[in-house]
Amino acid sequence: xxxxxxxxxxxxxxxxxxxxxxxxxxxxxxxxxxxxxxxxxxxxxxxxxxxxxxxxxxxxxxxxxxxxxxxxxxxxxxxxxxxxxxxxxxxxxxxxxxxxxxxxxxxxxxxxxxxxxxxxxxxxxxxxxxxxxxxxxxxxxxxxxxxxxxxxxxxxxxxxxxxxxxxxxxxxxxxxxxxxxxxxxxxxxxxxxxxxxxxxxxxxxxxxxxxxxxxxxxxxxxxxxxxxxxxxxxxxxxxxxxxxxxxxxxxxxxxxxxxxxxxxxxxxxxxxxxxxxxxxxxxxxxxxxxxxxxxxxxxxxxxxxxxxxx
Amino acid sequence: xxxxxxxxxxxxxxxxxxxxxxxxxxxxxxxxxxxxxxxxxxxxxxxxxxxxxxxxxxxxxxxxxxxxxxxxxxxxxxxxxxxxxxxxxxxxxxxxxxxxxxxxxxxxxxxxxxxxxxxxxxxxxxxxxxxxxxxxxxxxxxxxxxxxxxxxxxxxxxxxxxxxxxxxxxxxxxxxxxxxxxxxxxxxxxxxxxxxxxxxxxxxxxxxxxxxxxxxxxxxxxxxxxxxxxxxxxxxxxxxxxxxxxxxxxxxxxxxxxxxxxxxxxxxxxxxxxxxxxxxxxxxxxxxxxxxxxxxxxxxxxxxxxxxxxxxxxxxxxxxxxxxxxxxxxxxxxxxxxxxxxxxxxxxxxxxxxxxxxxxxxxxxxxxxxxxxxxxxxxxxxxxxxxxxxxxxxxxxxxxxxxxxxxxxxxxxxxxxxxxxxxxxxxxxxxxxxxxxxxxxxxxxxxxxxxxxxxxxxxxxxxxxxxxxxxxxxxxxxxxxxxxxxxxxxxxxxxxxxxxxxxxxxxxxxxxxxxxxxxxxxxxxxxxxxxxxxxxxxxxxxxxxxxxxxxxxxxxxxxxxxxxxxxxx
Numbered sequence: 001x002x003x004x005x006x007x008x009x010x011x012x013x014x015x016x017x018x019x020x021x022x023x024x025x026x027x028x029x030x031x032x033x034x035x036x037x038x039x040x041x042x043x044x045x046x047x048x049x050x051x052x053x054x055x056x057x058x059x060x061x062x063x064x065x066x067x068x069x070x071x072x073x074x075x076x077x078x079x080x081x082x083x084x085x086x087x088x089x090x091x092x093x094x095x096x097x098x099x100x101x102x103x104x105x106x107x108x109x110x111x112x113x114x115x116x117x118x119x120x121x122x123x124x125x126x127x128x129x130x131x132x133x134x135x136x137x138x139x140x141x142x143x144x145x146x147x148x149x150x151x152x153x154x155x156x157x158x159x160x161x162x163x164x165x166x167x168x169x170x171x172x173x174x175x176x177x178x179x180x181x182x183x184x185x186x187x188x189x190x191x192x193x194x195x196x197x198x199x200x201x202x203x204x205x206x207x208x209x210x211x212x213x214x215x216x217x218x219x220x221x222x223x224x225x226x227x228x229x230x231x232x233x234x235x236x237x238x239x240x241x242x243x244x245x246x247x248x249x250x251x252x253x254x255x256x257x258x259x260x261x262x263x264x265x266x267x268x269x270x271x272x273x274x275x276x277x278x279x280x281x282x283x284x285x286x287x288x289x290x291x292x293x294x295x296x297x298x299x300x301x302x303x304x305x306x307x308x309x310x
Numbered sequence: 311x312x313x314x315x316x317x318x319x320x321x322x323x324x325x326x327x328x329x330x331x332x333x334x335x336x337x338x339x340x341x342x343x344x345x346x347x348x349x350x351x352x353x354x355x356x357x358x359x360x361x362x363x364x365x366x367x368x369x370x371x372x373x374x375x376x377x378x379x380x381x382x383x384x385x386x387x388x389x390x391x392x393x394x395x396x397x398x399x400x401x402x403x404x405x406x407x408x409x410x411x412x413x414x415x416x417x418x419x420x421x422x423x424x425x426x427x428x429x430x431x432x433x434x435x436x437x438x439x440x441x442x443x444x445x446x447x448x449x450x451x452x453x454x455x456x457x458x459x460x461x462x463x464x465x466x467x468x469x470x471x472x473x474x475x476x477x478x479x480x481x482x483x484x485x486x487x488x489x490x491x492x493x494x495x496x497x498x499x500x501x502x503x504x505x506x507x508x509x510x511x512x513x514x515x516x517x518x519x520x521x522x523x524x525x526x527x528x529x530x531x532x533x534x535x536x537x538x539x540x541x542x543x544x545x546x547x548x549x550x551x552x553x554x555x556x557x558x559x560x561x562x563x564x565x566x567x568x569x570x571x572x573x574x575x576x577x578x579x580x581x582x583x584x585x586x587x588x589x590x591x592x593x594x595x596x597x598x599x600x601x602x603x604x605x606x607x608x609x610x611x612x613x614x615x616x617x618x619x620x621x622x623x624x625x626x627x628x629x630x631x632x633x634x635x636x637x638x639x640x641x642x643x644x645x646x647x648x649x650x651x652x653x654x655x656x657x658x659x660x661x662x663x664x665x666x667x668x669x670x671x672x673x674x675x676x677x678x679x680x681x682x683x684x685x686x687x688x689x690x691x692x693x694x695x696x697x698x699x700x701x702x703x704x705x706x707x708x709x710x711x712x713x714x715x716x717x718x719x720x721x722x723x724x725x726x727x728x729x730x731x732x733x734x735x736x737x738x739x740x741x742x743x744x745x746x747x748x749x750x751x752x753x754x755x756x757x758x759x760x761x762x763x764x765x766x767x768x769x770x771x772x773x774x775x776x777x778x779x780x781x782x783x784x785x786x787x788x789x790x791x792x793x794x795x796x797x798x799x800x801x802x803x804x805x806x807x808x809x810x811x812x813x814x815x816x817x818x819x820x821x822x823x824x825x826x827x828x829x830x831x832x833x834x835x836x837x838x839x840x841x842x843x844x845x846x847x848x849x850x851x852x853x854x855x856x857x858x859x860x861x862x863x864x865x866x867x868x869x870x871x872x873x874x875x876x877x878x879x
Contacts, residue, residue: 030759031759031762031763032758032759032761032762032763033758033762034758036758036761036762036765037391037466037761038391038761038777039391039466039467039469039796040765040795040796040798041466041795042469042481042482042795044461044481044482044483045464045465045466045468045469045481047461048461048462048463048464049464049466051464052462052464078383080383081381081383081384081555084384084537084555088555089555089556092555092556093556095354099351099354102347102351103347103348103351106344106347107344110340110343110344114333114336114337114340117333118330118333121326121329121330121333122326122330148588151588151589151592152592154592154596155592155595155596158596159595159596164365164596164597164598167598168589168592168593168596168598169582169584169589169592169593169598170581170582170598171557173352174348174349174351174352177348177351177352178348213325218328219324219325219328219329219332220328220329220331220332222325222329223325223328223329223332223333224332227329255584255585255586255589256584256586256588256589257589258377258582258583258584258586258589258593260554260555260556260557260558260583264556265556271756271757271758272757272758273758
């Protein structure tokens with residue numbers, strides 16, 4: 001198993017290198033550069049700034065310099081957030097995104113499994129219809145709509161209550177987190193509910209469940225050991241990428257709720273063509289995603305004894 | 311058989327209810343586990359960047375809470391270029407000259423000054439202090455200004471110091487920075503030599519790039535000046551108490567600030583940094599921030615709530631800028647004239663954009679620009695513009711003949727990706743199709759890409775705007791000088807250049823203002839641009855906050871003169 005993990009990690013390093021290289025050249029091929037601004041610069045001023053950031057060197061030289069810095073774990077200094085190292089930006093803002101992301105994933109996973117099991121149990125009856133209707137809604141309504149509507153609901157709720165029960169935006173306490181995390185996790189929760197439901201339905205009509213019932217095992221035991229535990233496997237599979245996607249994809253929610261997460265920097269960097277921040281966040285997110293996939297594969301082996309890690 | 315069937319169903323129901331109970335139990339466990347997790351995460355979040363929200367107004371602490379649109383990249387005034395940095399700097403720093411509550415120039419760090427044809431002298435007030443209690447001296451200005459033009463500083467706004475002797479040459483690395491025409495005669499006298507007569511120099515020194523820096527403190531910061539709250543010295547009404555990057559800021563009253571008529575609050579909290587105008591409105595409704603601006607769709611609700619809505623022109627003029635480079639269709643005068651005559655900005659503003667605070671633009675110079683004795687617009691009324699389709703089509707026919715075309719190829723219309731610019735672009739596309747039969751191809755680009763295309767000239771028409779840097783007609787007037795790099799359409803005419811030269815250096819105010827009148831006439835007659843609208847904002851302020859200002863010059867929001875009045879009037 002250790003050999004397997006090592007092999008996957010080496011593959012992962014190559015994946016990250018590929019991401020870094022592709023991003024680097026794609027980014028430099030976009031028209032414009034980070035130095036362009038509303039006020040045009042004279043050639044002399046521009047040359048001063050270019051020299052400062054090493055943009056006057058040929059692209060291949062810049063690439064070599066960039067890779068050697070990357071190996072040493074140095075992402076460089078931001079173009080727009082001058083005097084700030086990209087490492088600092090990631091260190092300060094990724095924890096915020098991560099906390100929000102973890103919470104959202106927990107909401108999504110717990111909700112998805114519970115609702116999914118419930119709908120499968122009450123298949124083609126009222127609870128099933130109601131929940132599946134909400135699930136379709138959750139999948140099809142984009143998060144910026146949900147975020148804006150829930151914020152509006154918070155305002156109305158607070159003015160109805162006559163005081164600020166839950167803050168409308170911002171970050172720092174438990175109360176700031178609940179609503180954004182739920183909004184962020186909503187789409188994934190809906191998706192997981194559907195996944196759980198179909199996988200549960202498949203299990204319910206399988207032979208070993210019928211055998212267990214025939215043996216007269218207590219229903220609660222059949223439900224837990226034979227049905228839930230088997231049905232949850234596909235959910236675990238998608239959970240890894242889901243964690244990465246949620247943690248890295250919180251931009252809209254972070255914007256609406258004024259949360260100082262990394263997502264904002266990621267998107268702004270692309271708009272501002274802030275080369276170093278684009279590279280830093282992309283490589284970081286890429287590595288994070290690769291890592292989460294490896295972790296899930298390992299966990300999969302632990303949950304399902306039929307899977308052998310080689 | 312039938313009986314066996316019912317038995318199975320009832321058996322299934324027993325299973326379902328039993329499993330359902332089990333599921334309910336699991337749900338309960340999950341809820342408990344999630345609560346514990348939530349608690350643990352909130353402890354963890356206490357160690358990450360956090361907000362400071364505590365209500366819009368706190369009377370006991372004499373503090374207010376506000377928002378910023380963006381995180382300032384850094385707060386080194388010599389290199390700042392963006393609106394958010396200008397807002398912060400206007401509260402924590404002060405130049406030689408400042409603006410009062412009514413937008414008039416008043417003494418700042420300098421108690422008096424004298425501007426001559428060849429230079430200027432500033433006498434710095436004795437009470438001027440840095441936030442550590444030391445005196446602000448003429449040396450601090452000399453050091454800061456020499457640093458701005460130093461090529462190594464790579465300041466993008468260094469051009470604004472070019473009226474000072476040798477500034478341009480130093481900035482281009484042709485002369486050492488010691489040659490810059492500024493000297494501290496003693497601790498309280500600053501002597502400036504001019505490159506050319508600069509009658510508007512008093513308005514320039516109020517700008518951020520002219521703010522002072524103390525040399526000895528700067529050297530201690532080891533190249534990180536302006537990157538954090540403790541990496542700066544302040545000489546304005548407030549100091550930066552805390553700066554949590556990307557999240558919050560705290561401005562405190564500066565105990566060493568000299569002017570008692572500025573800086574009345576003890577604390578200004580920036581608890582939220584967000585561009586989302588809906589989020590800001592929600593925060594305002596929830597009583598978390600003292601002011602916010604409103605966009606058109608929000609106005610009905612604001613009126614319903616009986617808010618006091620203020621309007622304000624932010625000084626920016628938006629226009630269709632033609633590409634005057636050789637080989638471009640729009641280089642043809644008759645084509646431009648045809649397009650000018652076939653449109654009416656009033657229709658765009660009142661029927662399409664419907665932003666209550668926007669004004670149809672009639673000139674390159676916005677409405678608030680001062681003339682000699684009255685407003686510029688009153689002294690030099692712009693050419694009256696009327697939609698005239700017949701004449702427009704005549705010009706179009708002339709253009710067709712001059713260009714030797716049977717059919718006009720599509721005209722490339724470059725625009726940004728904001729909702730307003732997209733709306734305007736589509737309006738013009740439809741308008742010119744109907745009125746002139748011209749085919750407009752819209753090219754939507756995000757900010758940097760649009761600038762790249764503007765700079766390289768890959769457009770026929772670009773939807774552009776220009777905001778003022780200083781309170782003088784020249785901030786708009788020199789825009790279409792052939793040497794101005796912000797003249798992205800590369801308009802070039804000797805007549806224009808001659809007038810700009812007069813406007814730059816003429817000492818007689820009337821003759822100088824005549825030149826601006828000429829510039830305004832040329833820009834209409836030769837159709838350099840088609841003015842669209844002057845941008846304005848509708849905004850609301852908490853009624854307990856008085857003295858709040860929005861400005862066209864300097865910071866877009868100004869709390870320097872703001873104070874609390876809870877008497878309910």
